[in-house]
Amino acid sequence: MPSETYDLAGLRAALTAAGEPWMAGPNRLTQMTPDERRRLLGVKPPPGAPSIADVARDVRASKAERAAAARVKAVGAPSAFDLRNVGGANYVTPVRDQGNCGSCVAFGTLAAVESTLSLQRGDPNLAVDLSESHLFHCMGPGSGGASCNNGWWPTYALDLLRDQGVVDEACYPYVDNDAGCGGLCGDAANRVLKTTGWQDLTGNPAGIKEWVSTRGAVTACFIVYDDFFAYQPGQIYRNVVQSADPGGHCVAIVGYDDAGGYWICKNSWNTWFGDQGYFLIAYGEVGIESWGNFGVTGIENTGWQTDTVTGLWTINEERNAWAYFSRLGWRKVSPDSDAIFLDQLMHLAAAKASGSQVSFYELQSVIKQVYVF
Numbered sequence: 605m606p607s608e609t610y611d612l613a614g615l616r617a618a619l620t621a622a623g624e625p626w627m628a629g630p631n632r633l634t635q636m637t638p639d640e641r642r643r644l645l646g647v648k649p650p651p652g653a654p655s656i657a658d659v660a661r662d663v664r665a666s667k668a669e670r671a672a673a674a675r676v677k678a679v680g681a682p683s684a685f686d687l688r689n690v691g692g693a694n695y696v697t698p699v700r701d702q703g704n705c706g707s708c709v710a711f712g713t714l715a716a717v718e719s720t721l722s723l724q725r726g727d728p729n730l731a732v733d734l735s736e737s738h739l740f741h742c743m744g745p746g747s748g749g750a751s752c753n754n755g756w757w758p759t760y761a762l763d764l765l766r767d768q769g770v771v772d773e774a775c776y777p778y779v780d781n782d783a784g785c786g787g788l789c790g791d792a793a794n795r796v797l798k799t800t801g802w803q804d805l806t807g808n809p810a811g812i813k814e815w816v817s818t819r820g821a822v823t824a825c826f827i828v829y830d831d832f833f834a835y836q837p838g839q840i841y842r843n844v845v846q847s848a849d850p851g852g853h854c855v856a857i858v859g860y861d862d863a864g865g866y867w868i869c870k871n872s873w874n875t876w877f878g879d880q881g882y883f884l885i886a887y888g889e890v891g892i893e894s895w896g897n898f899g900v901t902g903i904e905n906t907g908w909q910t911d912t913v914t915g916l917w918t919i920n921e922e923r924n925a926w927a928y929f930s931r932l933g934w935r936k937v938s939p940d941s942d943a944i945f946l947d948q949l950m951h952l953a954a955a956k957a958s959g960s961q962v963s964f965y966e967l968q969s970v971i972k973q974v975y976v977f
Contacts, residue, residue: 610636610830612834615830622844625840626840627836631836632877633833633834633873634833634834640704641833643706644873646702646707646708646709646852646854647708648748648749656827657850660850670887673809678810678817679814684859686859687723687859690728697719697732702872705782706751706753707755709755709760710739710740712758714734714736715823715855715872717770717900722820726931735771735775737776737777737778738771741779741782742776742788747760747763751782758898759802759898762802765900766801767798769796771789771796774789775788796968797906799901799903801902803815803901804897806896806898809893816860819900821857822897823854823896823898824892825853825854826852826853826892827852828851829843829890831844831845835877840884840885842886842889854896855869856869857870857893864884865886865887869885904968905932907965909929909963911930912929912955913956914928915956927952935964935966935970938970951976952971961977
């Protein structure tokens with residue numbers, strides 16, 4: 605395509621020649637310069653991994669096989685699923701905007717974490733908004749060399765989320781430049797959310813379907829050619845024009861449809877892109893289910909919770925007891941001191957016996973304070 609203007613007419617001609625697999629149209633992206641569009645991407649494969657060009661050649665050569673593999677129905681998973689409508693409930697947080705920075709890895713990863721947390725707590729109204737800047741600008745440069753110009757890779761982000769955690773957006777608001785890291789809120793140490801780990805689902809479309817339908821969104825990277833920038837709402841994207849220098853982008857898979865043969869993806873280019881920030885992409889296309897697919901295994905919870913105690917477990921070890929809550933599952937009773945441990949255990953036992961709800965503060969899934977209603 606021309607270097608400074610988007611060749612929409614040429615793309616439409618290519619789509620016609622290909623049998624009109626989808627309709628292209630103008631949008632904010634087609635009005636940008638190539639450099640501005642490139643800035644919206646941000647995948648940088650780790651050392652020793654195939655380059656973007658290598659991945660692009662591989663997925664082109666095996667597109668038909670990948671599409672056929674993705675169409676196979678996953679055992680135990682429904683044939684269609686959308687985290688935005690689970691029995692009428694939406695377990696996906698609002699679409700964000702990465703701005704003029706190649707920070708898509710942070711957005712695609714945290715979209716998966718937020719969805720996982722909402723689903724794990726069974727609360728579609730959970731107010732969770734994690735800080736992409738804390739993950740990308742504060743911790744990313746020291747782990748994988750994250751920057752707006754260079755991009756990043758999901759495993760670096762996932763390791764940091766497991767080992768160090770991330771604060772909420774209000775504690776460190778997003779900026780779309782490499783201004784460094786400063787200005788974290790004063791109580792940042794008490795606002796960190798950690799994950800328990802992650803699982804590689806790359807090249808396993810059945811596993812991705814099962815994960816999305818039971819555990820939450822999945823981070824996904826894919827090859828971006830120029831034709832993707834002309835995507836329109838309601839279309840199922842299939843690559844028809846291969847750019848000489850493709851890029852890489854990361855998003856979150858939030859659903860799928862076997863009958864239609866597509867994935868539902870949450871992007872980070874604001875709600876003006878696609879269908880209010882989402883897009884559909886056909887199975888087997890541009891590496892969407894075979895390059896950089898990862899699921900978050902769980903969340904170490906921090907914050908105030910309200911629930912009903914339905915079980916208690918103790919063992920003949922010093923300060924080792926757990927409470928089971930009807931909605932949240934198992935939580936460890938604080939072992940900080942004998943007095944705190946026995947006081948909490950007494951309140952939890954009384955609440956279980958009476959069926960009363962309790963309000964408690966947990967720090968990384970450990971109960972620190974308890975109030976009985």
